[in-house]
């Protein structure tokens with residue numbers, strides 16, 4: 001695949017532009033502040049054959065070990081991105097980042113695992129799974145899959161069981177928007193929620209009212225608003241709030257946990273907050289574009305400048321970003337994803353005359369760790385331990401792969417970053433590792449830089465250079481019945497016992 005070379009984004013050899021990793025399989029990280037979600041301490045971390053084998057001060061090693069000095073820096077679990085779309089066919093085209101380029105970008109930004117969404121092929125989950133295993137075959141970092149459910153019948157219901165019991169998938173996504181393509185109705189959502197519950201899988205929703213969005217789009221076109229701003233105007237926060245509320249209530253009716261992806265508005269966030277306060281198991285995932293951007297660019301006079309910010313739900317007006325940050329800081333929302341779904345300028349131009357044809361999606365897989373540090377930790381909104389929780393550990397817990405992932409503990413996978421809080425980063429399309437020619441964070445600078453990334457026990461990012469090995473990434477199978485299912489059956493029993501005994505009736509004859 002020398003497409004990647006052509007993009008000129010990864011340097012070195014062999015011919016596809018990858019510098020092979022020369023690092024030893026034994027690595028000692030000395031003197032850094034080791035941070036987990038609930039604790040931090042100054043300690044050394046010793047890695048052998050891809051696994052963390054010791055974490056304590058003053059570890060002594062032989063000459064065959066690569067020693068890294070992390071004094072004054074943070075040693076943290078590599079980021080886990082719960083929401084990506086690599087090599088995804090969508091809106092008549094395919095995302096410009098495939099598994100290899102997207103993962104290269106991730107590693108350069110300190111993310112060492114991601115969970116991508118499989119889109120079924122003609123409704124078939126099995127065909128979708130096979131297609132995505134092929135797409136991911138050259139992976140250079142660990143990855144897992146969620147599965148989208150786009151239609152319903154007995155075969156799909158049976159395939160869901162196969163995915164959970166044999167294929168390592170423990171979450172299913174339901175799109176409440178994208179009428180005419182992925183969108184499902186309430187009937188399907190209810191069936192899906194029930195099936196997820198019976199399998200111990202996590203139901204995820206893209207929460208926007210797709211019928212109302214369709215109507216909003218027609219309204220904009222009738223008003224002659226055909227540019228990228230029409231995208232935001234046609235699907236206001238109201239419609240995100242409505243769908244979030246509906247999905248939450250249906251999940252409560254079924255009594256099954258719910259995960260709301262890309263929470264972009266105060267409206268959706270407040271629905272999640274209300275449900276969580278009532279004791280319902282709802283997880284809210286903001287994405288970095290919702291935390292770090294506002295919608296002002298959508299009104300840019302240059303089409304391409306505006307079009308690159310088109311994603312769904314839309315990036316909202318200023319104010320939503322700060323409210324989502326506060327919700328994340330206070331535990332109303334639990335973890336940060338990216339929804340990395342990139343299209344280059346040529347692809348965005350498909351919608352030059354009609355915003356409905358602009359492929360939806362923005363970048364973020366490389367930028368997430370830096371931007372969350374800069375907007376949340378650097379300014380004192382959250383602690384460093386909380387940073388680890390929202391960028392890595394909570395994702396590992398929700399998808400049932402903790403403590404193999406999401407922790408610097410003896411026995412965990414050696415997916416580690418070293419972040420220098422005194423160093424700074426700058427984001428540009430010319431220096432990023434995505435294949436896209438644009439970046440929605442162009443020109444952004446901040447404090448805190450991921451100086452080194454270790455994935456699967458190999459140094460893959462050092463001195464601003466990638467050293468990645470195609471095929472070295474592993475598929476991570478995820479088991480059902482995560483902590484979100486603990487005690488769910490007790491609520492079922494309580495519900496059943498609360499039902500009054502059936503009334504004994506007789507038929508009166510007139």
Ligand SMILES: NC(=O)NCCC(=O)O
Pocket residue numbers: 085206262310311312313339341360361362
């Ligand atoms: N979010 C977006 O605009 N594109 C990716 C597909 C999705 O997650 O809805």
Ligand SMILES: [Zn+2]
Pocket residue numbers: 206261262312313
């Ligand atoms: Zn979505």
Ligand SMILES: [Zn+2]
Pocket residue numbers: 083084085339341
């Ligand atoms: Zn998405």
